[in-house]
Amino acid sequence: MTDLSEVDGAADVTGELRFDDVSVRYGGRRRGTTVVDGVTLTVPSGATVGLVGESGSGKSTLARAAVGLVEPSGGRIVLDGKPVPRPGPVQMVFQDPYSSLDPRMTIGASIAEALPRGQRDRRGEVARLLEQVDLPADRAGQYPAQLSGGQRQRVALARALAARPEVIIADEITSALDVSVQGTVLNLVRDLQRRMRLSLLFISHDLAVVRYVSDFLAVMYLGRIVEQGPAADVLRDPQHPYTRELLAAAGAGVPDDTLEGEPADPQHPPSGCRFHPRCPVGPLVLDDREICHDTAPAGTGHRHHAACHFATAASAPDTAGRTG
Numbered sequence: 386m387t388d389l390s391e392v393d394g395a396a397d398v399t400g401e402l403r404f405d406d407v408s409v410r411y412g413g414r415r416r417g418t419t420v421v422d423g424v425t426l427t428v429p430s431g432a433t434v435g436l437v438g439e440s441g442s443g444k445s446t447l448a449r450a451a452v453g454l455v456e457p458s459g460g461r462i463v464l465d466g467k468p469v470p471r472p473g474p475v476q477m478v479f480q481d482p483y484s485s486l487d488p489r490m491t492i493g494a495s496i497a498e499a500l501p502r503g504q505r506d507r508r509g510e511v512a513r514l515l516e517q518v519d520l521p522a523d524r525a526g527q528y529p530a531q532l533s534g535g536q537r538q539r540v541a542l543a544r545a546l547a548a549r550p551e552v553i554i555a556d557e558i559t560s561a562l563d564v565s566v567q568g569t570v571l572n573l574v575r576d577l578q579r580r581m582r583l584s585l586l587f588i589s590h591d592l593a594v595v596r597y598v599s600d601f602l603a604v605m606y607l608g609r610i611v612e613q614g615p616a617a618d619v620l621r622d623p624q625h626p627y628t629r630e631l632l633a634a635a636g637a638g639v640p641d642d643t644l645e646g647e648p649a650d651p652q653h654p655p656s657g658c659r660f661h662p663r664c665p666v667g668p669l670v671l672d673d674r675e676i677c678h679d680t681a682p683a684g685t686g687h688r689h690h691a692a693c694h695f696a697t698a699a700s701a702p703d704t705a706g707r708t709g
């Protein structure tokens with residue numbers, strides 16, 4: 386069984402971010418809600434992992450846990466096998482560049498603030514960072530309100546790069562942007578990731594966007610990873626019924642929040658397989674869906690694996706009764 390962490394093989398690689406059986410609970414032990422539930426996921430060094438799933442599936446919460454904005458209630462998050470140092474090597478870029486930049490600070494000051502202590506020639510370094518995100522150095526004297534949404538997101542990226550990160554977590558970074566600039570920001574992120582050999586966890590509900598940048602894909606549903614693997618494999622041969630739904634919706638240009646079935650409610654997650662109330666596959670292969678109703682499928686974490694009792698059911702209907 387190959388874990389994504391083994392993909393690169395080399396032991397001395399840096400920038401490998403690993404979520405190891407991570408859970409996050411909001412609202413206290415008794416009455417709280419577990420919105421991330423036992424997630425195991427690796428962002429291999431220098432690779433891009435796309436994390437998809439509908440709104441509320443826990444993607445942002447997982448990301449926030451990686452940068453210390455929320456505390457996991459279980460499991461651990463490690464960078465190259467050690468607890469993630471703060472601040473520094475793991476940087477997050479958020480959906481809304483308006484709220485992530487201080488409106489009272491010039492662009493240059495915002496970026497300079499994120500530079501490591503002891504950085505020499507701070508002005509020159511800010512200019513270099515602006516250049517890296519395709520902005521002229523004279524923008525440094527301007528304020529966020531003087532920039533377009535796309536330009537502000539470039540500044541947010543420059544600010545993240547200022548900290549000399551090994552890993553960038555990009556959470557819906559193109560969703561709030563005008564459609565006309567989404568492509569250029571996406572290209573920029575992809576180019577920077579490759580050029581600087583960054584590890585990138587790229588979060589989006591939009592599969593069309595994610596497939597464009599990702600080496601690996603992870604699909605999240607109600608706090609759990611339901612499928613993960615090399616992007617090409619997952620896209621060519623999706624194993625989980627939810628992944629297939631997402632792909633079909635993306636192919637038809639349908640927003641994922643219009644998928645059929647009961648909306649997922651993290652406060653009352655279904656028993657067994659969390660997807661079972663919406664699943665089109667269980668009833669096809671089994672007279673009753675007892676196993677789907679009663680038993681959570683084994684988690685993912687393998688080279689290409691889906692957490693479904695009938696993972697290959699759509700492509701091989703004769704697997705009825707299989708419980709793997």
Ligand SMILES: Nc1ncnc2c1ncn2[C@@H]1O[C@H](COP(=O)(O)OP(=O)(O)OP(=O)(O)O)[C@@H](O)[C@H]1O
Nearest residue numbers: 411420438439440441442443444445446447590651
């Ligand atoms: N600070 C919080 N306190 C309580 N519940 C929260 C908090 N933040 C998020 N949640 C809940 O946790 C669940 C997961 O939210 P999260 O934002 O991680 O999902 P997501 O997949 O990123 O969705 P979206 O794309 O809409 O942000 C949701 O039900 C949300 O309402």
